[in-house]
Amino acid sequence: MARRSRRYAVPGSAQGMQTFKAEVMRQEGFKVDPQHPDDVKYEVAKELGIPLQAGNNGGLTTESAGQIGGRIGGSMVREMIRLAQEQLANQPKE
Numbered sequence: 001m002a003r004r005s006r007r008y009a010v011p012g013s014a015q016g017m018q019t020f021k022a023e024v025m026r027q028e029g030f031k032v033d034p035q036h037p038d039d040v041k042y043e044v045a046k047e048l049g050i051p052l053q054a055g056n057n058g059g060l061t062t063e064s065a066g067q068i069g070g071r072i073g074g075s076m077v078r079e080m081i082r083l084a085q086e087q088l089a090n091q092p093k094e
Helices: 014-027 037-048 062-088
Strands: none
Touching: 014 037, 014 062, 037 062
């Protein structure tokens, strides 16, 4: 199966999202190479005991792949919510 390409809703936001992912996962305690933030998935997989490796991972279950992506995406969403709440709290009252 062909690898899917990511499409962000906002054109040109890919680099910003990768930087955000790297920062969030660094805050979660993972070693992240800022030049290759997607490689953090291998660190997450190792922590979860999932045998993810570069190349073909056709033997992984959907559940295992979802655990990896969920850990990364969930952390990013929690941080986005925290930032939005902080921004709302700092808005002047009308």
